[in-house]
Amino acid sequence: MSRRNHEPRGVTVEALKVALLGCGSVGTQVARLLTVHAEELAQRVGAPLELIGIAVRTLGVDRGPDIDTRLLTTDAAELVKRADLVIELVGGIEPARTLILDALASGASVVTGNKALLAEHGPELYEAAEAGGVELCYEAAVAGAIPLLRPIRESLAGDRIRRVLGIVNGTTNYVLDKMDAAGLDFADAVAQAQALGYAEADPTADVEGYDAASKAAILASLAFHTRVHADDVHREGITSVTAGDVASARQIGAVVKMLAICERTVAADGSEGVSVRVHPAMIPASHPLASVREAFNAVFVEAEAAGELMFYGRGAGGLPTASAVLGDLVSAARNRVGGSRGPGESTYAHLPVRPMGEVVTRYHISLDVADRPGVLAQVAKVIAEHGVSIETVRQQQIPAAVSDAGEQGRASLVVVTHSATDAALGATVSALAGLDIVTAVVGVMRVEGED
Amino acid sequence: MSRRNHEPRGVTVEALKVALLGCGSVGTQVARLLTVHAEELAQRVGAPLELIGIAVRTLGVDRGPDIDTRLLTTDAAELVKRADLVIELVGGIEPARTLILDALASGASVVTGNKALLAEHGPELYEAAEAGGVELCYEAAVAGAIPLLRPIRESLAGDRIRRVLGIVNGTTNYVLDKMDAAGLDFADAVAQAQALGYAEADPTADVEGYDAASKAAILASLAFHTRVHADDVHREGITSVTAGDVASARQIGAVVKMLAICERTVAADGSEGVSVRVHPAMIPASHPLASVREAFNAVFVEAEAAGELMFYGRGAGGLPTASAVLGDLVSAARNRVGGSRGPGESTYAHLPVRPMGEVVTRYHISLDVADRPGVLAQVAKVIAEHGVSIETVRQQQIPAAVSDAGEQGRASLVVVTHSATDAALGATVSALAGLDIVTAVVGVMRVEGED
Structure with a gap:
């Protein structure tokens, strides 16, 4: 193996061109922080980050003082062509998928928080990143602000993860917490979550577990070096959880939590596999996840050498999620300046997903x-x-x-x-x-x- | 900015040569895991990792079945010369410092858990890594198995950290926990910690806060992009904490914890600085750190965008610490295979350290x-x-x-x-x-x- 020498690090003059796709609550915060902390970010990256455009669906909307309206465009495809780094916060499958594939093919690294897209089309996106010689980052896709995917991909890269047990959906945690702490029934707790902005007008994606299932697929893929598709995840929502269930849990010293559970399994014949599921469950009140209240997220990881780890923080919200997006952006930009790349897809283990x-x-x-x-x-x-x-x-x-x-x-x-x-x-x-x-x-x- | 293409990733044939310096409880586990998980690690790195030698002080000691005695040598300096990657687990200032400097100068990346050395000579080591075009990694130096430094350096690279509040010394947490939960006085709690292997025969480094101060210096340096030396840390130990203090804390709904506190400060004239200190303190029983029991570690991070985050896990022990060492090793090795490097020292902020x-x-x-x-x-x-x-x-x-x-x-x-x-x-x-x-x-x- 040859010994390599690198150029000393320093701020280069040429700016990196950043395209932002989507301008909702996360996108607005990303745009604001790129401006407010421009100097600091440039120091960390080694080059200035220049926001060259923000793709939106319609132009006539008031987006507040943090958005420079001159940057707005409805032509996302054209914007992507000019960028070194693309931040995708549009959500959903299309046009997000095509825009990301175009960006990767044109040699731009992509930062996204799109869990549904990753759980459906992750391998396709990774292959495009590999072919383009660029990076695909998505820390914001699971557990919002909590640094979780990078620790799993990199810090625990020398360990074997046995199990991931996570509260990865803030809406359902809020609902279950209120059913427990305030004695509300399911419908009232959902109504309260909606009133506070913790639940959508149509809460299906959260309460039926679709959101958590996407995240579980992403977590399992990373934890077990195995491709896990959204369809591989056994999914049950919390709509049938009753006040009686919550009371029953308390009688056995437990609380009801909506969990994403990814496990390495060993069959009777010694063959290894993985199981991935999301459903409500009773966990002991003494478990570190039991005290995760309100809309917070937390992920409990059991690894062979590291033992028990927990990562706790805000799983949603414009500003917290923007932190994860910017962390990825700085990392991808720094790698670009240094001529390097973070780890790509790791699926060598090819473990079978066991049925529920x-x-x-x-x-x-x-x-x-x-x-x-x-x-x-x-x-x-x-x-x-x-x-x-x-x-x-x-x-x-x-x-x-x-x-x-x-x-x-x-x-x-x-x-x-x-x-x-x-x-x-x-x-x-x-x-x-x-x-x-x-x-x-x-x-x-x-x-x-x-x- | 030019668009770069990279070679496709894959397992190369040539092995990376790994030198292990030190064969205590962590080193033994590192050696064992390098053997047991050799195939998996090779997949993750893209090349096999070959343990070419283990430097020890004396050869005649029985080191158990996990250590291949043919690898043992007392000539650490010679071993370092032949390595692509050096793992330093000797501890202390010398000869660790010289061995690491030699390794970096010869083009080997270094993984270390040596908090005292980093807090004393961090900048010198970083400069040597920079000059050698190689990496210096030290996740194991703070909070053992908990992925903490990489999240701070990389995941939060787009955010501004306001405060880090950490339980980073398992010995003192164990002692204070026993004083609280079992009503022991300080001397009895220390004796119990010693009996269980949580405290050294001479517990000074832990109970007087030297260990925590080194870690605080490292955390503050990373969190605030500023060089912080061990001597910059205000340090008070727990030797004067009494059963009465613990009882008083309980009366105000608090618990006594030994904390490392790193804060960004703003003076009356608007000028920014940092303060770094370790001392026992009362924290509210409702604070997430209050429920960290026994010898566990946990670090609470408050960032401008991400909000409140907590990282929890085992802060010491051979096997947990080996997880952090191997995570760094895989990352540094993978970068070497890919011709890249992780982030170097980031001290652009140059914030002054405020007096206590x-x-x-x-x-x-x-x-x-x-x-x-x-x-x-x-x-x-x-x-x-x-x-x-x-x-x-x-x-x-x-x-x-x-x-x-x-x-x-x-x-x-x-x-x-x-x-x-x-x-x-x-x-x-x-x-x-x-x-x-x-x-x-x-x-x-x-x-x-x-x-």
Whole structure:
């Protein structure tokens, strides 16, 4: 290996041309900070960063004092052609995909926060970056301001990540936090999140877990050096989480969180794989993720050598997300000045993604049952027949006033299982639901964060 | 700016030669992981990493099954000459400094965890790396396994860091945690930490804050793009923290933590500076750092755009620290294969380091006073005369049984101040100590983590 010498670093005269695509809350902050901190950024990069244009859909909108209207254009494609660095904050698949591919092909490095696009078309974008000899950066795509992807890609590059457990969607964390702390039901908590700007008018992407699933795909790809597509992610939203679930969680010393879970798995025959899923789950109140409140994000990483790590901060918002975008921009620009590049796609491991049925988890099952002798024995028998074992059972009479089962009376039976495959646990719940003595399956939720 | 094309990435045939200096608990794990994960690391780097030798002081020691004794040598200087990458885990100033300078001069990139050396001679090492056209990496030097320095250097490169508040010494956190949770006094807590291997036989470097001060200097240098030397750090250890201080903290809803605090300051005339200090302080129990238990580390970063971030994990131990070393090694090796380099020293800001007297903080002052009318008025007058204002006062009679002031009786008076300069607060305490009515200054501690 030859020993290389580099030119000494210093501020070159020629500016790097930056194109900004999209001027929403993040784009506005990016444009503002590029101006306000121009001198400092130039020092860090080794060359000035010149914002040469901002592509928007329509020109006639008032964009406030931070946006120089002379920079605005509706011709994004033309703007991209003139840039050394392109910041894509348009969102969605098209035209973002085509604009990014054009930018990479023309030799511009791209910074994006577009999680949906990355989870759908990541490999195509990476290949275009590789072919163009440029960089693709997307720290802002997962957990907003929190430096997370770079640590996973670079700081932990000498380690083996076993599991990533993350609160990566601020909207659902806010909703679940309010259901827990303020006793709100789901609809009221969503309405409050909307009133505060933490949830969209149409909250589907957040509450149904689409946003978290995209992020989980990105995290799993990086953590396990394996391509994981959005469709590979098992996804369940929080729309069916009830105040009862939240109360049940508290009774076992847990809280309900919407989690993105990426795990390295080892099958009985020793073959390795990964599982990637997003769903609400009960985690112990003592787990570091349990105390993540409001719309904050946090990601818990378990690595073979490093042990347990947690990254905490703001997962959304114009200004925090702009921090991640600018961090990527400075890094890509500095590499450009230095004639180098950050790491590209790393997918050498090619681990298979396991179906949800094979994932090992635990269930919290809350049943309404007839209040008579022998009920627990029947329930326990059905559970055992599915190869599942019980960790705890809590049985409680339901007061007559709220009971509608006539003279018989009813009881509440809460079972927390030991670990088993999701398929076995799901089959167990179906079988329990079919028992005469089970009046209703009140709630079923996975229990995570232990092992 | 010209558009550059790069060679496609791939595994080259030629191995990169790695020299390991030091074979303690971290070095042993590094050697082991280099072997166990050789194939995976080669994939990530794009070339195999070949461990060509391990420099030790003496050869006759049993080093366990993870160390190939054929690699051992006592001639570190000769080993360095043959390496592409040098891992320095010897610690201390010499011969570590000379070995690193020789390595950098000969064109080898260096990975080190040597905080004392960096805090003393960082600029010299950086200049040697620059001159050699190679990299100097030291993620392991601060907060062990936690990816912290790379996020600060790269992910937050587009942001402005306002403050870094960190628990960066696991030994002192363990001791203070045991004083709080188990009610131990300082000496017993240290003895327990020693028994568990969390504290050295001579715990001076940890309990007197030298270790934390080195880390604070490194953090401040990176966060504020300014050279900060170990001697610039105001340092106070935890040896004078008493069970009474811990109990007093709890009474105001706080906990005592040993903190490294790096702040950007703005003087009355608008001029910017930095302050860097390590000392025990009371922080609110609700602060994310308050729940960092045992020997864990955590660093809280406040940045202008990103807002509040926290990084949490293991700050020491052979295996966790090896993760940070290997992350740096893979990164430096990958850059070498790709013909590039990570960011070098960034000190363009040249901010002055303010003396401790100018630092703005708050004090918790616990006094024994004579129990008679007018005492509070006198105390309040002295405090006001120093330009300090009071946030809370709590006065409590000391039961006669424990009072030794004769017929007069005594009271406990606890004052928590509003913010003022450390000089004004220190002068206030001196003046209070001089009052006739003050029997004893029982405890004085800074209050941090708010505003």
